[in-house]
Amino acid sequence: MTATTRRAGDVILKLDNISLSFGGVKALTDISFDVREHEVRAIIGPNGAGKSSMLNVINGVYHPQAGTITFRGEVRRDMNPHRAAASGIARTFQNIALFRGMSVLDNIMTGRNLKMKAHFLEQAIWFGRARREELEHRAKVEEIIDFLEIQHIRKTPVGRLPYGLQKRVELARALAAEPSMLLLDEPMAGMNVEEKQDMCRFVLDVNEQYGTTIVLIEHDMGVVMDISDRVVVLDYGKKIGDGTPDEVRSNKTVIDAYLGVAH
Amino acid sequence: MSFFFEVLIGGLLSGVMYSLVALGFVLIYKASGVFNFAQGAMVFFAALTFVGFLEMGVWFWFAFALTLGAMVVLGLATERIVLRPLVNQPQISLFMATIGLTFVLEGLAQLLWGSQPHGLDIGIQDEPLGWISDATGMNISKFDLAAAGIAAALVTSLALFFSRTRIGRALRAVADDHQAALAVGIPLQQIWGIVWTVAGFVALVAGMLWGARNGVQFALTFLALKALPVLILGGFESIPGAIVGGLIIGASEKLAEVYLGPYVGGGIEGWFPYVLALLFLLVRPEGLFGEKHIDRV
Amino acid sequence: MLYREAGQFKASYAEDQQIFAIRQDRIAVGALLVFAFVVVPLVANQYWLSAILTPLLIFALAAIGLNILTGYAGQLSLGTAAFMAVGAFAAYNFVLRVPGIPILVAFVLAGICAALVGILFGLPSLRIKGFYLAVATLAAQFFVVWALTKFGWFSNNSSSGVISAQKIEILGYTVDTPAGKYLFTLTIVAVLALAAKNLVRSSTGRAWMAVRDMDVAASVIGIRLMQTKLSAFAISSAYCGVAGALYAFAYLGTVEPEGFNLDMSFRVLFMVIIGGVGSILGSFLGAAFIVLLPIFLNTAAPLIEHGLGLQMPPGFMSNLELIVFGALIVFFLAVEPHGLARLWQIGKEKLRLWPFPH
Numbered sequence: 001m002t003a004t005t006r007r008a009g010d011v012i013l014k015l016d017n018i019s020l021s022f023g024g025v026k027a028l029t030d031i032s033f034d035v036r037e038h039e040v041r042a043i044i045g046p047n048g049a050g051k052s053s054m055l056n057v058i059n060g061v062y063h064p065q066a067g068t069i070t071f072r073g074e075v076r077r078d079m080n081p082h083r084a085a086a087s088g089i090a091r092t093f094q095n096i097a098l099f100r101g102m103s104v105l106d107n108i109m110t111g112r113n114l115k116m117k118a119h120f121l122e123q124a125i126w127f128g129r130a131r132r133e134e135l136e137h138r139a140k141v142e143e144i145i146d147f148l149e150i151q152h153i154r155k156t157p158v159g160r161l162p163y164g165l166q167k168r169v170e171l172a173r174a175l176a177a178e179p180s181m182l183l184l185d186e187p188m189a190g191m192n193v194e195e196k197q198d199m200c201r202f203v204l205d206v207n208e209q210y211g212t213t214i215v216l217i218e219h220d221m222g223v224v225m226d227i228s229d230r231v232v233v234l235d236y237g238k239k240i241g242d243g244t245p246d247e248v249r250s251n252k253t254v255i256d257a258y259l260g261v262a263h
Numbered sequence: 264m265s266f267f268f269e270v271l272i273g274g275l276l277s278g279v280m281y282s283l284v285a286l287g288f289v290l291i292y293k294a295s296g297v298f299n300f301a302q303g304a305m306v307f308f309a310a311l312t313f314v315g316f317l318e319m320g321v322w323f324w325f326a327f328a329l330t331l332g333a334m335v336v337l338g339l340a341t342e343r344i345v346l347r348p349l350v351n352q353p354q355i356s357l358f359m360a361t362i363g364l365t366f367v368l369e370g371l372a373q374l375l376w377g378s379q380p381h382g383l384d385i386g387i388q389d390e391p392l393g394w395i396s397d398a399t400g401m402n403i404s405k406f407d408l409a410a411a412g413i414a415a416a417l418v419t420s421l422a423l424f425f426s427r428t429r430i431g432r433a434l435r436a437v438a439d440d441h442q443a444a445l446a447v448g449i450p451l452q453q454i455w456g457i458v459w460t461v462a463g464f465v466a467l468v469a470g471m472l473w474g475a476r477n478g479v480q481f482a483l484t485f486l487a488l489k490a491l492p493v494l495i496l497g498g499f500e501s502i503p504g505a506i507v508g509g510l511i512i513g514a515s516e517k518l519a520e521v522y523l524g525p526y527v528g529g530g531i532e533g534w535f536p537y538v539l540a541l542l543f544l545l546v547r548p549e550g551l552f553g554e555k556h557i558d559r560v
Numbered sequence: 561m562l563y564r565e566a567g568q569f570k571a572s573y574a575e576d577q578q579i580f581a582i583r584q585d586r587i588a589v590g591a592l593l594v595f596a597f598v599v600v601p602l603v604a605n606q607y608w609l610s611a612i613l614t615p616l617l618i619f620a621l622a623a624i625g626l627n628i629l630t631g632y633a634g635q636l637s638l639g640t641a642a643f644m645a646v647g648a649f650a651a652y653n654f655v656l657r658v659p660g661i662p663i664l665v666a667f668v669l670a671g672i673c674a675a676l677v678g679i680l681f682g683l684p685s686l687r688i689k690g691f692y693l694a695v696a697t698l699a700a701q702f703f704v705v706w707a708l709t710k711f712g713w714f715s716n717n718s719s720s721g722v723i724s725a726q727k728i729e730i731l732g733y734t735v736d737t738p739a740g741k742y743l744f745t746l747t748i749v750a751v752l753a754l755a756a757k758n759l760v761r762s763s764t765g766r767a768w769m770a771v772r773d774m775d776v777a778a779s780v781i782g783i784r785l786m787q788t789k790l791s792a793f794a795i796s797s798a799y800c801g802v803a804g805a806l807y808a809f810a811y812l813g814t815v816e817p818e819g820f821n822l823d824m825s826f827r828v829l830f831m832v833i834i835g836g837v838g839s840i841l842g843s844f845l846g847a848a849f850i851v852l853l854p855i856f857l858n859t860a861a862p863l864i865e866h867g868l869g870l871q872m873p874p875g876f877m878s879n880l881e882l883i884v885f886g887a888l889i890v891f892f893l894a895v896e897p898h899g900l901a902r903l904w905q906i907g908k909e910k911l912r913l914w915p916f917p918h
Contacts, residue, residue: 059780085782097780099773101838102766109763110770114782116763120791123762124755130762131574138573177781298691348894355636356893358691359833362826363889370882378875488822491695528710537699541684544696548687 009037018067045234059084090174091183111176276407278513294458303487304368310470334463380480492540501552609738623843625799631838633792634772639700645820647801648808674801682793708817836901
């Protein structure tokens with residue numbers, strides 16, 4: 001499975017001159033890059049480089065002070081989480097953000113909430129559209145459960161699951177929304193080699209089967225270079241590199257940032 | 264105009280007394296992250312115990328020491344029985360546990376000392392200061408002034424205690440993160456014990472002052488409810504906030520009662536502070552002196 | 561050995577999504593409903609019906625209301641009694657001022673009024689969380705009681721706001737016996753409890769729980785925080801409002817605003833904590849526990865007194881009650897945060913395996 005077998009389409013997400021700061025602390029400075037449809041786009045960089053902030057800007061959790069975000073032709077100053085979700089952007093978090101009080105099944109079902117249209121009064125009497133929707137969406141969720149091979153834990157409260165499985169459930173919840181773009185924040189952090197291989201396989205399968213565009217933050221360079229089509233490199237909130245894995249690998253500034261420069 | 268100032272000053276002085284109760288909340292919150300709803304019940308418990316000893320014929324300062332001892336025991340028992348089993352539980356559970364504690368303290372106090380109201384005389388009269396009346400025509404209570412003085416002294420010493428001592432520093436570390444504090448070797452239980460003892464002391468002082476003013480009775484527990492809007496205004500973690508919040512609430516509630524009350528039928532003291540605090544929250548959710556938290560995702 | 565689900569296979573998601581997925585549970589619930597609707601009115605005496613069972617059901621409904629807000633949506637409220645008061649006074653005024661209005665319509669409208677007040681006092685939840693919000697709900701508690709007392713219109717100008725609820729009439733038939741009022745209450749509570757169960761297992765309920773467990777993640781999924789929190793406030797308050805209307809119409813008959821005080825709010829909160837946070841069944845268990853405990857204490861006390869030859873001081877029981885309630889709250893929070901509902905569940909799991917240990 002190599003990157004060349006996939007077809008990258010048009011640019012669907014374009015970030016122009018994004019700057020973000022908290023109080024006096026600059027998290028992102030004047031960053032521009034784009035994401036093409038169906039591609040796997042990685043964001044890498046040392047700790048504190050602003051990678052997670054970048055994802056938070058894309059799906060509207062943070063609002064940048066400057067710059068524009070263009071998603072599917074619509075130019076905006078910033079996103080908000082609901083609009084991002086409604087236009088097909090889903091994500092996972094670096095520190096697992098599952099709903100700890102709910103079962104695996106309910107967590108994933110929540111991922112489909114946006115698609116449920118029944119009025120709460122219909123839901124209260126569990127009749128007609130409400131009942132039909134529950135069943136339809138349950139069937140869809142079961143497909144995702146099969147796909148990610150988590151059938152055996154579907155009724156388990158997520159709090160009781162080991163770390164690796166929690167990460168997988170979080171991916172399942174994101175997939176449940178049938179997103180056209182998936183933002184993954186360190187999906188393989190803290191996993192052993194086997195779990196990483198599983199996760200890689202799932203990510204690539206999602207990309208190939210559903211054509212989902214993937215924006216991925218990852219520290220494991222082996223993984224990044226293997227599965228991504230193009231890579232953005234951030235350091236101290238600035239973009240220092242952008243291109244195919246090979247281009248980035250040979251970029252002088254990037255090498256300096258990672259290995260340190262002799263002053 | 265002189266009437267306005269009289270109301271204002273009366274309000275400010277009773278505000279100082281609110282601050283005193285709010286101070287107990289802030290202390291415990293700062294040190295243990297627990298929002299101690301039982302502070303009002305502690306005031307009631309302390310006042311009732313103190314009066315109980317006095318009426319048994321115990322000498323004033325001895326009764327004071329005995330009550331303080333009782334509050335220490337109570338604080339340590341609370342730490343042992345209520346807080347320790349709830350370490351690392353969500354704050355809201357701890358809050359609800361202190362509501363439970365409120366009920367226990369109220370029941371216990373009345374079981375021990377009976378439920379009839381008592382008078383309390385601590386030797387300061389609640390009468391207008393003659394020379395101020397003569398000079399300005401305003402009636403300012405001697406008692407209120409003395410109470411404000413005591414409260415100010417207490418607040419200053421606590422502020423110093425918090426900022427200048429090793430225990431104070433440990434307290435702040437514990438407030439920030441229980442587990443991290445444990446990890447660097449701060450004895451959590453001991454710190455909590457100290458804090459509840461200090462809070463018990465503050466409750467005793469507040470109970471004596473309020474009890475001397477309005478009588479020692481069940482209504483003292485409602486003081487906690489008066490202190491809550493003060494906390495919202497001032498922020499849960501700020502001693503200066505508790506003081507300023509108390510002054511604002513005290514003054515505005517009296518002014519509102521006098522100038523606004525007649526238009527809506529009076530009795531608005533009960534809810535006015537809450538609505539004021541609520542409106543304030545909408546503008547500044549972290550309170551006057553609270554720290555703004557940035558949620559990291 | 562009776563409680564086994566072996567051999568019961570679920571062939572469709574519909575079967576798997578039933579409220580009671582195990583056959584024995586369905587039979588037990590059916591039996592319980594028959595018992596409550598048929599046997600109890602026939603055999604229970606007047607004291608049990610009007611002084612214990614009716615208020616128990618009413619408080620269970622209020623506890624469901626609070627559980628929706630606190631247990632499912634994670635927004636702590638100390639103003640439950642205020643929303644009950646709104647319901648009681650709204651129902652009274654609808655019946656008083658709208659000639660010929662059917663009682664159930666008045667109850668529905670009362671629920672809607674409480675929902676509107678709930679939304680109003682829920683607005684701060686958009687900016688604040690946790691006990692800041694709890695303190696904000698106290699504003700509702702004090703303000704509502706004050707307004708109902710001060711403005712004569714609400715109580716048709718009776719002194720200190722006392723109202724006497726009108727007769728309950730359904731299709732020309734007057735419900736005035738204890739058994740009738742009990743059945744009236746039971747029907748409403750059963751229907752609303754089922755509706756609440758349906759809500760919490762559908763997308764509305766999942767949105768509530770998502771906001772409770774992690775609001776940032778919820779918003780990223782596309783859940784609107786404002787809408788979700790306010791809907792929890794609205795529906796919760798509507799439940800409390802109907803409970804309040806029943807409290808006036810089917811239980812006490814005569815109520816005053818002061819009756820819906822902070823103490824009552826705490827009582828309902830205790831029901832939720834002891835019964836089980838985030839459980840509809842727990843709301844019933846908690847209400848039963850809190851309603852029955854004082855009765856139990858008061859029955860047991862004279863026996864103990866007599867047995868030991870002691871003379872208890874006056875007010876002893878009420879103070880002991882306070883201590884026991886408070887201690888139980890601390891106990892449940894520390895030892896079993898999911899309350900009686902969880903104990904019940906554990907018991908059922910044990911029963912499934914019985915007589916084998918594993």
